[in-house]
Amino acid sequence: MNKKDADIIVIGGGIIGTAVTYQLSKKGKNVLLIEKGDLCNGTTGACDAYITPHTKAVGPSLDLCIKSQEIWKTLEDELDEDLEYEHNCGGLQVCQNEIEFELVSENAAKLKKGGLEVHMLSINEARKIEPALSKTLRGALYCPSAGKVNPFKTTYAYMRAARKNNAKSLYHTAVTGVIRDEGQVVGVNTDKGDYYADTVVNAAGSWGGEIAKMLGYDFPIVPRRGQLIVSEPVAPLINTTMQTGMYMVIKHHPEMITDERVKRLGIGYCIEQTKDGTILLGFTRELVGFDKRTTLEAIEGIIQSGIRHIPMLKDIHFIRTFSGFRPYVSDNKPLLGSVDGALGFFMAAGHEGDGIALSAITGVLLSEMITDEKLSFNVEDFSPNRFIV
DSSP: OOOOSOSEEEEOOSHHHHHHHHHHHHTTOOEEEEOSSSTTOSGGGSSOOEEOGGGSOTTHHHHHHHHHHHHHHHHHHHHTSOOOOBTTOOEEEEESSHHHHHHHHHHHHHHHHTTOOOEEEEHHHHHHHOTTSOTTSOEEEEETTOEEOOHHHHHHHHHHHHHHTTOEEEOSOOEEEEEEETTEEEEEEEBTEEEEOSEEEEOOGGGHHHHHHTTTOOOOEEEEEEEEEEEOOOSSOOOSEEEETHHHHHHHOGGGOOOHHHHHHOOOOEEEEOTTSOEEEEOOOBOBTBOOOOOHHHHHHHHHHHHHHOGGGGGSOEEEEEEEEEEEETTSOOEEEEOTTSBTEEEEEOOGGGHHHHHHHHHHHHHHHHTTOOOSSOOGGGOGGGGOO
């Protein structure tokens, strides 16, 4: 048997991978994180910063997000760093017309039954929270407990804290295979050599499906491209996190979309303003493989949607566009836990647009699973084995 390089190898240097690394290192485990680029190289470095329970499906997904929020409330103190976390900044789902308003209202009723505080507001009520909203809109769902955070700062803070606990990392090191000794996973092959450990965690985000295929598993994690636009720093304009009611249609009811461009590109609307004043405006949800280009058609659609909701955006300079991949799973639930037939192999991938919100609880749960502790949350609904026939 080869000498171990670590107790646990974590594949992926995004917010999920670093959260898992930190939580395991806190328990005295010798952890090695391997990332093919730099930290925040994938989804974490190209996304919004929402922690929004009202965008989750009622049931296990909503419950998991609420559990994660509890951890977020104390994470800055635990890591002793400023994560630009804004708890209770609030979240709005803004509806353009009666159809969106009815759909969002139906979902609001379910969310309330699920234990989440949400309110349906007229457009005049919504404009008291966000005065820049157009008067022509129909209304909005408001969730007071929605928050936001800086995903870059959080990822780096997790890794710095993990290093204090003696975790190690390898950057610009691509995993090319997973080493198995009969039914036991014992390490990984990389373009820099082989590394051995008792446990391997697949936290590779949109590439999580590719890593799983190295062991012969066909988990349905695929990249879904999201295009966004960034403004110059401007005076305070946006108070909350905000999405259109179309967000819920695109995410949970795509069969209801009749506009061909919206259906093809998944054009919705989300907006937030960062601490330094820049505005992030999105989004698309496109199944185009690992094509990271931005397109004029999508950017035009995003801007048009933005101006319909907030007319003042037409007077703001937007200075760049970018895109990133969300690890999409068809049932909108991440894969969390051990994998049948591959002892020592754990999945922590497939969070799609919920990775930032769920990263805190994911790190805790994976550390509990790997160290055989009592789980903080029942993860049965998120088991990777639901896809193993």
